[in-house]
Amino acid sequence: MIRAIGFVTYKEWAAFRTHMLASLLVGPVLFLVQVFIWQAMFVGKETINGLTFQQMLTYFGVVTLIHYITFDFADWNLQMLVRSGKFVTFALRPLPHWLFALAQKIGHRSLALGVEVLPVMLLFIFLFGVDLMPASPGWAAISILLSFLMNFFINYCVGLTAFWLVRAEGIRRVFLLLKDISAGVFLPLSFFPEVLQKILFFLPFQFITYLPTRVYIGDYELAGVSLTMAEAVGLQAAAVAVTAGLALWLYHLAMKRFTGVGV
Template sequence: MRRLIAVIQAIGFATYKEWAAFRSHMAASLLVGPVLFLVQVFIWQAMYDGKETLNGLTYSQMLAYFGVVTLIHYISFDFADWNLQMLVRSGKFVTFALRPLPHWLFAFSQKLGHRSLALWIEVLPVMALFIFVFGVNMKPAAPGWAILSIMLSFLMNFFINYCVGLTAFWLVRAEGVRRVFLLLKDVSAGVFIPLSFFPDALQKILFFLPFQFITYLPTRVYIGDYELAGIHLSLGEAVGLQAAAVAVAGVVTIALYGAALRRFTGVGV
């Protein structure tokens, strides 16, 4: 176990140093989040004109919602799907198939290093901007539950994206599938609009899909109140449900990875 942890740390630190050399590329994304947030401010100002609440959320809570959504996007951002499909398509995945460390763990280690750098280049500057420029209340209702939920969001996003990347073992050129799936994932995760704004029938479907655990649930936990499809959960219950979903996603990812490797070696025979 100590050796495994040391390997993960080494890969993460190497990725951190690699991206630190090109941190201006990452810093450019600082413009995107605030601009999109400003658009949300204009939209919801008009929506809340003459209203105190919408679907149980006040205007300040709505701004906090999209502020937290932006931060979660920066923290849990993942490129494992694109990277894995590129490796499979180019044939370079064979070098990883021969290594004792499974590629999914290598990719996760890379993400740890990449997002560690993002904490001070993207997350902290954007949070300061939201607080001091836009006046958004970014204080979590329950810091412990909020941090745990965001960590689980980090894992869930990786598992889902990696599973999308694994489709390359069957489709080879899966870019179209990847783009469509990621769009549906963002919609179903509550990135563009809180899931509680969807029709009741659709909310019931979204409740059982894994995508809400990436954005919607951790955002509502951060705000301090979870509700979807008429189901109200305490923060502990919501995070517990999220943890169970992440565990299932992890098992599915490892099982799918094993099936992909069997197909990969089968093609080479």
């Protein structure tokens, strides 16, 4: 059933793939901005916070690729279904909506591998000269897969707030901004003050972007904690399991509230 839903979603988005092609401009343009910023920052310096200019470009190149692979809109989609009343059709189905949404994401991102990820990767390699060869391909693949799941479950938890709030769009926008900052999208988390690093280490957001990026590069360090690739991926897997458990618990509470409204 999951495979069928994923395949249908793949075909649906393939019919409107020009929407995805438009997003090809976003990643490279943002990366080019990072190139200009860090070129200015590295004038007269060999390293900044232990990273060379080339390593910094690699970091943001990998961040961009992970963003394309793990992109998720489960929060927006769920809130739209609840607000419009269309969620009732999913509540009556034997398959829980969270699993349906996950299958949709698998199909959607499978299409993105060829339409978005591969072209951007080739662009970074041949135009910008970024080294995108993972230090440990196996650990990098597992970590990106876990990042894919972590982003989904966190966003789904945000979407579930629609069952308690009339309009959760404002909360969603603020949360997504804080999530990107705390995940290391705009700046490596190791650049933050030590006190903030210790807080960010225990938040789930680093497991979406920062940790898989550092695993891809082959060196993980945050808040004075250095981990091997196996230890980092193991920690990420534990965090994903906890977040998934939280999402399922909130989903159970939401279903009780949703059915209670109709009584």
